[in-house]
Amino acid sequence: MSITTTTLTRAAGVAAVAAGLLFILIQLIHPHEDVATVTTTAWAFTALLTMAMSVLLLVGLTGLYLRQVTETGVLGLVGFLLFGACFMLTIAATFVEVFVLPPLADQAPQYVDDFLATFTGGAVTGDVGSLPVAGLVSAVGYLLGGLLFGVALFRARILARWAALLLAVGSVATLLVPLLPHSLDRLLAFPVGLALAGLGYSLWREQRRSSHVSVSSVPSARLDSAGVE
Template identity: 60%
Template sequence: MTVTVTGLTRAAGLATAASGLLFGLVQVIHPVETVAAVTTTGWAVTHHLTLLMAVLGLAGIAGVYLSQVRRAGIVGLVGWLAFSAFYLLTTAYTFVEAFVLPELAGAAPRIVDELLAIPGGGDTGGLGAVAAFGPVSFGAYLVGGVLLGIALFRARVLARWASALLAVGPVLTLAVPLVPHSLLRLAALPVAVALVGLGVSLWQRRPETAPLVDVPTVR
Protein backbone atom coordinates (compact mmCIF):
# COMPACT_ATOMS: atom_id res chain seq x y z
CA MET A 1 0.00 0.00 0.00
CA THR A 2 1.36 3.42 -0.95
CA VAL A 3 0.54 6.46 1.20
CA THR A 4 0.30 9.64 -0.89
CA VAL A 5 -0.38 13.30 -0.22
CA THR A 6 -3.56 12.96 -2.24
CA GLY A 7 -4.75 10.01 -0.17
CA LEU A 8 -4.08 11.75 3.14
CA THR A 9 -5.70 14.96 1.91
CA ARG A 10 -8.85 13.16 0.79
CA ALA A 11 -9.00 11.25 4.08
CA ALA A 12 -8.76 14.53 5.99
CA GLY A 13 -11.53 15.95 3.82
CA LEU A 14 -13.80 13.00 4.55
CA ALA A 15 -13.02 13.28 8.29
CA THR A 16 -13.87 16.99 8.30
CA ALA A 17 -17.12 16.47 6.40
CA ALA A 18 -18.14 13.55 8.64
CA SER A 19 -17.35 15.61 11.72
CA GLY A 20 -19.54 18.42 10.41
CA LEU A 21 -22.44 16.05 9.74
CA LEU A 22 -22.16 14.58 13.23
CA PHE A 23 -21.83 18.04 14.77
CA GLY A 24 -25.12 19.04 13.21
CA LEU A 25 -26.82 15.75 14.04
CA VAL A 26 -26.02 15.79 17.74
CA GLN A 27 -27.45 19.31 18.06
CA VAL A 28 -30.79 18.02 16.76
CA ILE A 29 -31.00 14.75 18.71
CA HIS A 30 -29.38 15.87 21.98
CA PRO A 31 -31.61 14.96 24.96
CA VAL A 32 -32.64 17.47 27.59
CA GLU A 33 -29.74 17.86 30.03
CA THR A 34 -31.24 16.48 33.23
CA VAL A 35 -30.06 13.93 35.77
CA ALA A 36 -32.78 11.51 34.65
CA ALA A 37 -31.66 11.72 31.02
CA VAL A 38 -28.05 10.64 31.56
CA THR A 39 -28.99 6.99 32.04
CA THR A 40 -31.05 6.72 28.86
CA THR A 41 -30.07 5.07 25.58
CA GLY A 42 -30.55 8.35 23.74
CA TRP A 43 -27.97 10.00 25.99
CA ALA A 44 -25.43 7.23 25.35
CA VAL A 45 -25.92 7.28 21.57
CA THR A 46 -25.69 11.08 21.38
CA HIS A 47 -22.48 11.27 23.38
CA HIS A 48 -20.79 8.36 21.63
CA LEU A 49 -21.48 10.17 18.36
CA THR A 50 -20.13 13.39 19.86
CA LEU A 51 -16.90 11.62 20.80
CA LEU A 52 -16.57 10.36 17.23
CA MET A 53 -17.30 13.87 15.93
CA ALA A 54 -14.52 15.39 18.05
CA VAL A 55 -11.92 12.78 17.08
CA LEU A 56 -12.73 13.08 13.36
CA GLY A 57 -12.76 16.86 13.63
CA LEU A 58 -9.36 16.96 15.30
CA ALA A 59 -7.82 14.92 12.49
CA GLY A 60 -9.78 16.62 9.72
CA ILE A 61 -9.11 20.21 10.73
CA ALA A 62 -5.39 19.44 10.84
CA GLY A 63 -5.61 18.38 7.20
CA VAL A 64 -7.59 21.51 6.34
CA TYR A 65 -4.91 23.71 7.90
CA LEU A 66 -1.94 21.81 6.47
CA SER A 67 -3.41 21.95 2.97
CA GLN A 68 -2.77 25.71 2.97
CA VAL A 69 -0.27 26.21 5.76
CA ARG A 70 1.91 28.54 3.66
CA ARG A 71 -0.99 30.88 2.94
CA ALA A 72 -2.75 30.74 6.30
CA GLY A 73 -0.10 32.72 8.18
CA ILE A 74 -0.07 33.35 11.91
CA VAL A 75 -3.84 33.94 11.94
CA GLY A 76 -4.41 30.47 10.54
CA LEU A 77 -1.97 28.90 13.00
CA VAL A 78 -3.64 30.48 16.02
CA GLY A 79 -7.08 29.60 14.67
CA TRP A 80 -6.12 25.98 14.04
CA LEU A 81 -4.57 25.60 17.52
CA ALA A 82 -7.61 27.15 19.20
CA PHE A 83 -10.11 25.08 17.22
CA SER A 84 -8.07 21.94 17.93
CA ALA A 85 -8.20 22.84 21.63
CA PHE A 86 -11.99 23.03 21.34
CA TYR A 87 -12.09 19.50 19.93
CA LEU A 88 -9.76 18.22 22.67
CA LEU A 89 -11.84 19.84 25.42
CA THR A 90 -15.01 18.47 23.84
CA THR A 91 -13.48 14.98 23.84
CA ALA A 92 -12.60 15.21 27.53
CA TYR A 93 -15.96 16.59 28.67
CA THR A 94 -17.98 14.26 26.46
CA PHE A 95 -16.09 11.26 27.85
CA VAL A 96 -17.26 12.30 31.30
CA GLU A 97 -20.81 12.79 30.05
CA ALA A 98 -20.87 9.41 28.32
CA PHE A 99 -19.17 7.18 30.86
CA VAL A 100 -19.00 8.96 34.24
CA LEU A 101 -22.31 10.77 34.67
CA PRO A 102 -24.49 7.66 34.21
CA GLU A 103 -22.56 5.99 37.05
CA LEU A 104 -22.98 9.02 39.32
CA ALA A 105 -26.64 9.68 38.58
CA GLY A 106 -27.94 7.43 41.36
CA ALA A 107 -25.28 8.06 43.99
CA ALA A 108 -24.52 11.76 43.47
CA PRO A 109 -27.28 13.47 41.47
CA ARG A 110 -26.29 16.92 42.73
CA ILE A 111 -22.80 16.60 41.25
CA VAL A 112 -24.29 15.38 37.97
CA ASP A 113 -26.62 18.38 37.90
CA GLU A 114 -23.70 20.76 38.48
CA LEU A 115 -21.60 19.13 35.76
CA LEU A 116 -24.48 19.36 33.31
CA ALA A 117 -24.74 23.09 34.02
CA ILE A 118 -21.18 23.81 32.83
CA PRO A 119 -21.77 24.31 29.07
CA GLY A 120 -24.82 26.49 29.58
CA GLY A 121 -23.22 28.71 32.20
CA GLY A 122 -25.66 27.62 34.91
CA ASP A 123 -25.12 26.99 38.63
CA THR A 124 -22.05 24.79 38.93
CA GLY A 125 -22.07 24.80 42.73
CA GLY A 126 -18.77 23.82 44.29
CA LEU A 127 -17.00 22.37 41.25
CA GLY A 128 -14.23 24.92 41.56
CA ALA A 129 -11.74 25.03 38.69
CA VAL A 130 -13.72 22.38 36.79
CA ALA A 131 -16.36 25.02 36.07
CA ALA A 132 -13.77 26.91 33.99
CA PHE A 133 -14.27 24.31 31.27
CA GLY A 134 -17.30 26.21 30.01
CA PRO A 135 -15.70 29.61 29.29
CA VAL A 136 -12.41 28.05 28.13
CA SER A 137 -14.17 25.76 25.64
CA PHE A 138 -16.38 28.63 24.50
CA GLY A 139 -13.34 30.85 23.95
CA ALA A 140 -11.50 28.17 21.96
CA TYR A 141 -14.57 27.59 19.76
CA LEU A 142 -15.14 31.29 19.16
CA VAL A 143 -11.53 32.36 18.58
CA GLY A 144 -10.61 29.21 16.68
CA GLY A 145 -13.58 29.29 14.34
CA VAL A 146 -13.36 33.01 13.57
CA LEU A 147 -9.59 33.14 13.01
CA LEU A 148 -9.37 29.88 11.08
CA GLY A 149 -12.34 30.87 8.93
CA ILE A 150 -10.75 34.24 8.14
CA ALA A 151 -7.42 32.61 7.28
CA LEU A 152 -9.08 30.04 5.01
CA PHE A 153 -11.12 32.73 3.29
CA ARG A 154 -8.02 34.81 2.61
CA ALA A 155 -6.01 31.77 1.45
CA ARG A 156 -8.46 31.12 -1.43
CA VAL A 157 -7.67 27.40 -1.48
CA LEU A 158 -10.91 25.82 -0.25
CA ALA A 159 -14.53 26.87 -0.78
CA ARG A 160 -14.73 30.51 0.27
CA TRP A 161 -18.41 30.33 1.22
CA ALA A 162 -17.62 27.58 3.72
CA SER A 163 -14.63 29.52 5.05
CA ALA A 164 -16.80 32.62 5.56
CA LEU A 165 -19.49 30.57 7.27
CA LEU A 166 -16.91 29.09 9.65
CA ALA A 167 -15.77 32.61 10.54
CA VAL A 168 -19.30 33.90 11.15
CA GLY A 169 -20.95 30.82 12.70
CA PRO A 170 -19.19 30.82 16.09
CA VAL A 171 -20.18 34.45 16.68
CA LEU A 172 -23.78 33.26 17.07
CA THR A 173 -22.72 31.65 20.37
CA LEU A 174 -22.48 35.16 21.83
CA ALA A 175 -26.25 34.87 22.20
CA VAL A 176 -25.65 32.56 25.21
CA PRO A 177 -27.12 34.98 27.79
CA LEU A 178 -30.17 35.71 25.62
CA VAL A 179 -31.63 32.31 24.73
CA PRO A 180 -32.11 28.93 26.44
CA HIS A 181 -29.19 26.51 26.04
CA SER A 182 -31.47 24.07 24.18
CA LEU A 183 -32.22 26.68 21.51
CA LEU A 184 -28.60 27.78 21.39
CA ARG A 185 -27.69 24.37 19.98
CA LEU A 186 -29.27 25.45 16.70
CA ALA A 187 -26.64 28.20 16.46
CA ALA A 188 -24.05 25.46 15.87
CA LEU A 189 -25.68 24.37 12.59
CA PRO A 190 -23.91 27.01 10.43
CA VAL A 191 -20.55 25.74 11.68
CA ALA A 192 -21.64 22.18 10.94
CA VAL A 193 -22.51 23.17 7.37
CA ALA A 194 -19.19 25.03 7.05
CA LEU A 195 -17.24 21.94 8.13
CA VAL A 196 -19.07 19.77 5.61
CA GLY A 197 -18.34 22.31 2.88
CA LEU A 198 -14.65 22.55 3.80
CA GLY A 199 -14.36 18.78 3.97
CA VAL A 200 -15.91 18.25 0.54
CA SER A 201 -13.76 21.02 -0.90
CA LEU A 202 -10.61 19.45 0.56
CA TRP A 203 -11.62 16.00 -0.71
CA GLN A 204 -11.98 17.39 -4.23
CA ARG A 205 -8.50 18.94 -4.27
CA ARG A 206 -5.78 17.26 -6.30
CA PRO A 207 -2.37 17.98 -4.76
CA GLU A 208 0.80 16.28 -5.92
CA THR A 209 0.63 12.50 -5.83
CA ALA A 210 4.23 11.67 -4.89
CA PRO A 211 4.35 8.88 -2.32
CA LEU A 212 5.12 9.86 1.28
CA VAL A 213 5.71 6.37 2.60
CA ASP A 214 5.76 2.91 1.09
CA VAL A 215 3.91 0.69 3.53
CA PRO A 216 4.56 -3.00 2.91
CA THR A 217 1.45 -5.05 2.30
CA VAL A 218 0.93 -7.94 4.69
CA ARG A 219 0.10 -11.12 2.80
Protein backbone atom coordinates (compact mmCIF):
# COMPACT_ATOMS: atom_id res chain seq x y z
CA MET A 1 0.00 0.00 0.00
CA SER A 2 1.41 3.35 -1.02
CA ILE A 3 1.55 6.18 1.49
CA THR A 4 -0.42 9.12 0.16
CA THR A 5 -2.02 12.23 1.61
CA THR A 6 -5.42 10.59 1.24
CA THR A 7 -4.26 7.45 3.07
CA LEU A 8 -2.82 9.45 5.97
CA THR A 9 -5.92 11.63 6.22
CA ARG A 10 -8.19 8.59 6.29
CA ALA A 11 -6.01 7.07 9.01
CA ALA A 12 -6.37 10.29 10.99
CA GLY A 13 -10.14 9.96 10.63
CA VAL A 14 -10.03 6.42 12.04
CA ALA A 15 -7.85 7.68 14.90
CA ALA A 16 -10.40 10.38 15.71
CA VAL A 17 -13.23 7.83 15.74
CA ALA A 18 -11.26 5.53 18.06
CA ALA A 19 -10.33 8.43 20.34
CA GLY A 20 -13.92 9.61 20.59
CA LEU A 21 -15.25 6.15 21.47
CA LEU A 22 -12.45 5.58 23.99
CA PHE A 23 -13.18 8.97 25.52
CA ILE A 24 -16.73 7.82 26.25
CA LEU A 25 -15.64 4.36 27.45
CA ILE A 26 -13.11 5.81 29.89
CA GLN A 27 -15.82 7.87 31.58
CA LEU A 28 -17.82 4.69 32.16
CA ILE A 29 -15.01 2.60 33.66
CA HIS A 30 -12.85 5.22 35.41
CA PRO A 31 -12.34 4.27 39.07
CA HIS A 32 -12.74 6.73 41.92
CA GLU A 33 -9.75 9.06 42.34
CA ASP A 34 -8.23 8.45 45.77
CA VAL A 35 -5.08 7.06 47.36
CA ALA A 36 -6.51 3.58 47.80
CA THR A 37 -7.36 3.28 44.11
CA VAL A 38 -4.08 4.38 42.49
CA THR A 39 -2.42 1.06 43.28
CA THR A 40 -5.11 -1.07 41.66
CA THR A 41 -5.04 -2.78 38.28
CA ALA A 42 -8.18 -0.92 37.24
CA TRP A 43 -6.41 2.40 37.82
CA ALA A 44 -3.37 1.39 35.75
CA PHE A 45 -5.53 0.02 32.92
CA THR A 46 -7.69 3.13 32.76
CA ALA A 47 -4.66 5.43 32.87
CA LEU A 48 -2.94 3.58 30.02
CA LEU A 49 -6.18 3.66 28.05
CA THR A 50 -6.36 7.41 28.64
CA MET A 51 -2.83 7.87 27.32
CA ALA A 52 -3.66 5.84 24.21
CA MET A 53 -6.85 7.84 23.71
CA SER A 54 -4.95 11.12 23.98
CA VAL A 55 -2.36 10.05 21.41
CA LEU A 56 -5.06 8.91 18.99
CA LEU A 57 -6.95 12.15 19.56
CA LEU A 58 -3.90 14.27 18.75
CA VAL A 59 -3.40 12.31 15.52
CA GLY A 60 -7.06 12.65 14.59
CA LEU A 61 -7.17 16.31 15.56
CA THR A 62 -4.17 17.04 13.35
CA GLY A 63 -5.83 15.32 10.40
CA LEU A 64 -9.06 17.24 10.94
CA TYR A 65 -7.21 20.54 11.05
CA LEU A 66 -4.89 19.94 8.09
CA ARG A 67 -7.81 18.89 5.90
CA GLN A 68 -9.43 22.30 6.50
CA VAL A 69 -6.43 24.48 7.29
CA THR A 70 -7.38 27.09 4.67
CA GLU A 71 -11.10 27.14 5.40
CA THR A 72 -10.79 27.37 9.20
CA GLY A 73 -8.25 30.22 9.20
CA VAL A 74 -6.88 31.75 12.39
CA LEU A 75 -9.88 30.60 14.43
CA GLY A 76 -9.19 27.01 13.51
CA LEU A 77 -5.49 27.33 14.29
CA VAL A 78 -6.11 28.79 17.75
CA GLY A 79 -8.75 26.18 18.53
CA PHE A 80 -6.51 23.37 17.29
CA LEU A 81 -3.55 24.51 19.41
CA LEU A 82 -5.60 25.03 22.57
CA PHE A 83 -7.54 21.77 22.30
CA GLY A 84 -4.40 19.85 21.41
CA ALA A 85 -2.50 21.39 24.36
CA CYS A 86 -5.17 20.06 26.71
CA PHE A 87 -4.51 16.48 25.64
CA MET A 88 -0.74 16.95 25.60
CA LEU A 89 -1.06 17.84 29.29
CA THR A 90 -3.39 14.88 29.74
CA ILE A 91 -0.66 12.54 28.50
CA ALA A 92 1.86 14.07 30.93
CA ALA A 93 -0.51 13.99 33.92
CA THR A 94 -1.66 10.45 33.17
CA PHE A 95 1.96 9.28 32.90
CA VAL A 96 2.49 10.52 36.46
CA GLU A 97 -0.73 8.86 37.60
CA VAL A 98 0.26 5.43 36.35
CA PHE A 99 4.04 5.43 36.93
CA VAL A 100 4.68 7.88 39.79
CA LEU A 101 1.66 8.01 42.09
CA PRO A 102 1.36 4.27 42.94
CA PRO A 103 4.82 4.07 44.58
CA LEU A 104 4.02 7.26 46.53
CA ALA A 105 0.67 6.00 47.81
CA ASP A 106 2.23 4.58 50.98
CA GLN A 107 5.10 7.07 51.39
CA ALA A 108 3.27 10.34 50.64
CA PRO A 109 -0.50 9.76 50.59
CA GLN A 110 -1.26 13.45 51.15
CA TYR A 111 0.67 14.43 48.03
CA VAL A 112 -1.21 11.83 46.01
CA ASP A 113 -4.51 13.22 47.29
CA ASP A 114 -3.45 16.77 46.44
CA PHE A 115 -2.29 15.74 42.96
CA LEU A 116 -5.63 14.13 42.21
CA ALA A 117 -7.57 17.01 43.73
CA THR A 118 -5.78 19.44 41.40
CA PHE A 119 -7.50 17.88 38.40
CA THR A 120 -10.79 16.88 40.03
CA GLY A 121 -11.58 20.21 41.65
CA GLY A 122 -11.04 19.01 45.21
CA ALA A 123 -9.33 20.86 48.05
CA VAL A 124 -5.52 21.00 47.80
CA THR A 125 -3.92 21.33 51.25
CA GLY A 126 -0.23 20.79 50.49
CA ASP A 127 2.38 22.10 48.07
CA VAL A 128 1.97 20.69 44.57
CA GLY A 129 4.17 23.22 42.77
CA SER A 130 2.90 24.41 39.41
CA LEU A 131 0.25 21.71 39.07
CA PRO A 132 -2.63 24.17 39.57
CA VAL A 133 -1.34 26.16 36.58
CA ALA A 134 -1.22 22.99 34.48
CA GLY A 135 -4.76 22.15 35.57
CA LEU A 136 -5.98 25.63 34.63
CA VAL A 137 -4.27 25.51 31.22
CA SER A 138 -5.79 22.09 30.58
CA ALA A 139 -9.28 23.29 31.52
CA VAL A 140 -9.03 26.43 29.37
CA GLY A 141 -7.63 24.41 26.46
CA TYR A 142 -10.49 21.92 26.63
CA LEU A 143 -13.26 24.48 27.01
CA LEU A 144 -12.07 27.33 24.80
CA GLY A 145 -10.15 25.15 22.35
CA GLY A 146 -13.09 22.81 21.81
CA LEU A 147 -15.43 25.77 21.36
CA LEU A 148 -13.23 27.61 18.83
CA PHE A 149 -12.28 24.48 16.90
CA GLY A 150 -15.88 23.32 16.74
CA VAL A 151 -17.06 26.72 15.49
CA ALA A 152 -14.27 26.83 12.91
CA LEU A 153 -15.15 23.37 11.58
CA PHE A 154 -18.84 24.29 11.51
CA ARG A 155 -18.11 27.39 9.44
CA ALA A 156 -15.78 25.48 7.09
CA ARG A 157 -18.74 23.40 5.82
CA ILE A 158 -16.59 20.43 4.83
CA LEU A 159 -17.19 17.75 7.47
CA ALA A 160 -20.32 16.84 9.44
CA ARG A 161 -21.62 20.15 10.78
CA TRP A 162 -23.71 18.49 13.49
CA ALA A 163 -20.53 16.95 14.94
CA ALA A 164 -18.68 20.27 14.80
CA LEU A 165 -21.55 22.00 16.58
CA LEU A 166 -21.73 19.21 19.17
CA LEU A 167 -17.99 19.63 19.84
CA ALA A 168 -18.44 23.33 20.49
CA VAL A 169 -21.50 22.89 22.71
CA GLY A 170 -20.07 19.87 24.54
CA SER A 171 -16.86 21.72 25.37
CA VAL A 172 -18.73 24.70 26.80
CA ALA A 173 -20.95 22.33 28.81
CA THR A 174 -17.96 21.65 31.09
CA LEU A 175 -18.82 24.93 32.78
CA LEU A 176 -21.53 22.92 34.53
CA VAL A 177 -18.95 20.70 36.27
CA PRO A 178 -18.90 22.73 39.53
CA LEU A 179 -22.66 22.32 39.77
CA LEU A 180 -22.64 18.53 39.49
CA PRO A 181 -21.34 15.73 41.73
CA HIS A 182 -18.01 14.39 40.46
CA SER A 183 -19.70 11.05 39.80
CA LEU A 184 -21.98 12.75 37.28
CA ASP A 185 -19.71 15.34 35.68
CA ARG A 186 -18.09 12.62 33.57
CA LEU A 187 -21.34 12.41 31.63
CA LEU A 188 -20.53 15.84 30.20
CA ALA A 189 -17.68 14.23 28.24
CA PHE A 190 -20.10 12.09 26.22
CA PRO A 191 -21.07 14.82 23.69
CA VAL A 192 -17.41 15.64 23.00
CA GLY A 193 -16.56 11.96 22.51
CA LEU A 194 -19.49 11.52 20.14
CA ALA A 195 -18.51 14.69 18.26
CA LEU A 196 -14.93 13.50 17.78
CA ALA A 197 -16.14 10.12 16.53
CA GLY A 198 -18.57 11.84 14.15
CA LEU A 199 -15.93 14.19 12.79
CA GLY A 200 -13.47 11.34 12.36
CA TYR A 201 -15.99 9.23 10.46
CA SER A 202 -16.92 12.23 8.31
CA LEU A 203 -13.25 12.80 7.47
CA TRP A 204 -12.71 9.11 6.62
CA ARG A 205 -15.84 8.99 4.47
CA GLU A 206 -15.00 12.24 2.67
CA GLN A 207 -11.51 11.02 1.80
CA ARG A 208 -12.86 7.63 0.72
CA ARG A 209 -15.34 9.33 -1.60
CA SER A 210 -12.60 11.57 -3.01
CA SER A 211 -10.33 8.61 -3.72
CA HIS A 212 -13.14 6.77 -5.55
CA VAL A 213 -13.84 9.83 -7.68
CA SER A 214 -10.15 10.14 -8.54
CA VAL A 215 -9.85 6.48 -9.51
CA SER A 216 -13.02 6.50 -11.63
CA SER A 217 -11.81 9.56 -13.53
CA VAL A 218 -8.64 7.77 -14.73
CA PRO A 219 -10.30 5.52 -17.38
CA SER A 220 -12.24 8.50 -18.71
CA ALA A 221 -9.04 10.49 -19.03
CA ARG A 222 -7.37 7.63 -20.92
CA LEU A 223 -10.32 7.31 -23.30
CA ASP A 224 -10.24 11.02 -23.99
CA SER A 225 -6.52 10.84 -24.72
CA ALA A 226 -7.07 7.87 -27.04
CA GLY A 227 -9.81 9.70 -28.87
CA VAL A 228 -7.59 12.73 -29.42
CA GLU A 229 -4.82 10.58 -30.82
